[in-house]
Amino acid sequence: MASNGELHTRTKPPPTPSPLRFSKFFQSNMRILVTGGAGFIGSHLVDKLMENKKNEVIVVDNYFTGSKDNLSRWIGHPRFELIRHDVTEPLLVEVDQIYHLACPASPIFYKYNPVKTIKTNVIGTLNMLGLAKRVGARILFTSTSEVYGDPLVHPQPESYWGNVNPIEDFFIAGVRSCYDEGKRVAETLMFDYHRQHGIEIRVARIFNTYGPRMNIDDGRVVSNFIAQALRGEPLTIQKPGSQTRSFCYVSDLVDGLVRLMEGDNTGPINLGNPGEFTVLELADTVKELINPQVVIKTVENTPDDPRQRKPDITKAKELLGWEPKVKLRDGLSLMEEDFRARLCISKKK
Numbered sequence: 001m002a003s004n005g006e007l008h009t010r011t012k013p014p015p016t017p018s019p020l021r022f023s024k025f026f027q028s029n030m031r032i033l034v035t036g037g038a039g040f041i042g043s044h045l046v047d048k049l050m051e052n053k054k055n056e057v058i059v060v061d062n063y064f065t066g067s068k069d070n071l072s073r074w075i076g077h078p079r080f081e082l083i084r085h086d087v088t089e090p091l092l093v094e095v096d097q098i099y100h101l102a103c104p105a106s107p108i109f110y111k112y113n114p115v116k117t118i119k120t121n122v123i124g125t126l127n128m129l130g131l132a133k134r135v136g137a138r139i140l141f142t143s144t145s146e147v148y149g150d151p152l153v154h155p156q157p158e159s160y161w162g163n164v165n166p167i168e169d170f171f172i173a174g175v176r177s178c179y180d181e182g183k184r185v186a187e188t189l190m191f192d193y194h195r196q197h198g199i200e201i202r203v204a205r206i207f208n209t210y211g212p213r214m215n216i217d218d219g220r221v222v223s224n225f226i227a228q229a230l231r232g233e234p235l236t237i238q239k240p241g242s243q244t245r246s247f248c249y250v251s252d253l254v255d256g257l258v259r260l261m262e263g264d265n266t267g268p269i270n271l272g273n274p275g276e277f278t279v280l281e282l283a284d285t286v287k288e289l290i291n292p293q294v295v296i297k298t299v300e301n302t303p304d305d306p307r308q309r310k311p312d313i314t315k316a317k318e319l320l321g322w323e324p325k326v327k328l329r330d331g332l333s334l335m336e337e338d339f340r341a342r343l344c345i346s347k348k349k
């Protein structure tokens with residue numbers, strides 16, 4: 001019985017971890033693999049994991065959207081290793097835990113090469129599950145609120161099956177299904193490996209997360225608005241502006257991921273901040289906080305943009321004792337500082 005209350009029948013016991021784990025005389029470190037660790041969330045997760053002196057962290061990343069800069073403080077550290085690797089290729093490393101994050105997350109990047117996005121989610125996740133099976137590691141997969149598509153249930157509990165458009169319409173360039181359906185198949189693979197091979201799995205469904213180190217030209221709404229406000233460019237609201245999102249600050253999210261990995265629940269578990277804002281409200285807040293002179297302009301939207309999104313985090317509260325702490329205004333100010341430093345735009349006194 002998985003402790004999220006659902007039955008997940010395993011046909012096999014979990015694979016045996018490395019004999020090092022049972023060593024009587026040598027207390028080995030916990031070896032943790034973070035795929036996509038050079039990205040936004042991954043690099044913050046690495047910072048958190050490296051705080052524990054018992055952890056050794058291996059990052060693999062192909063640098064499609066991530067950067068070594070995000071990990072510069074750890075390069076050369078004896079407990080840290082960075083490998084350029086694409087998760088669509090098999091990987092042989094000896095580890096105890098796998099945080100599997102590798103995947104472009106911003107719509108402009110995941111739509112750029114949709115077939116590669118699907119391969120990353122499907123073949124990449126298969127490779128990481130194969131690795132977990134061989135070495136007996138516990139594996140956590142970062143799924144997404146996009147598995148709920150354009151949701152017809154609000155807020156979204158984990159039990160909701162979602163409303164995803166699976167059709168890659170030839171005439172509409174770059175729809176979202178490569179990402180949404182890729183993540184849905186990856187979730188299925190996680191649970192099939194759990195049932196069929198006994199792998200210890202954890203599945204997080206992450207809702208829109210923001211914070212320092214997001215790519216400045218990442219294309220997601222919070223980074224766009226902050227960069228635009230600082231550069232004095234119009235804030236681009238994609239129509240209609242009444243669509244909602246719930247924004248979680250990255251330190252809260254990372255805390256939730258670590259709790260999920262360390263706890264007993266397979267998930268899927270929603271991790272997100274239930275505070276819900278329209279895109280227009282977000283633009284107004286950024287304008288007020290960062291640059292009251294900036295104009296707001298309305299631009300065309302992309303197909304299939306979800307109209308509303310808000311996590312039901314009852315499960316995360318009950319099973320992980322987790323809920324977000326950082327309010328949107330405070331998080332935006334922390335992100336402003338980081339963007340100012342990277343764009344070399346100081347605050348007027």
Ligand SMILES: NC(=O)c1ccc[n+]([C@@H]2O[C@H](COP(=O)([O-])OP(=O)(O)OC[C@H]3O[C@@H](n4cnc5c(N)ncnc54)[C@H](O)[C@@H]3O)[C@@H](O)[C@H]2O)c1
Pocket residue numbers: 035036037038039040041042060061062063064065066067085086087088100101102103104105106120124142143144145205206207208209210
């Ligand atoms: N940030 C969010 O709001 C959010 C919401 C839901 C889910 N997620 C998930 O969390 C994870 C991290 O997202 P993020 O916001 O940090 O995005 P990000 O783009 O900053 O990080 C993704 C990282 O994965 C790497 N990567 C991509 N494809 C790869 C491949 N084939 N092989 C190896 N590395 C690869 C990128 O170079 C990058 O470093 C993703 O799986 C994403 O789907 C994020």
Ligand SMILES: O=c1ccn([C@@H]2O[C@H](COP(=O)(O)OP(=O)(O)O[C@H]3OC[C@@H](O)[C@H](O)[C@H]3O)[C@@H](O)[C@H]2O)c(=O)[nH]1
Pocket residue numbers: 105106107144145146206207208209219220221222224225236237238239243245279301302305306
């Ligand atoms: O400049 C912009 C960018 C975006 N938007 C709007 O802001 C909303 C949020 O867009 P984002 O691109 O930030 O993110 P989305 O919510 O569409 O997708 C995200 O969802 C969860 C994760 O899996 C991913 O990080 C990402 O796919 C959308 O309604 C979009 O139309 C703007 O109004 N202006």
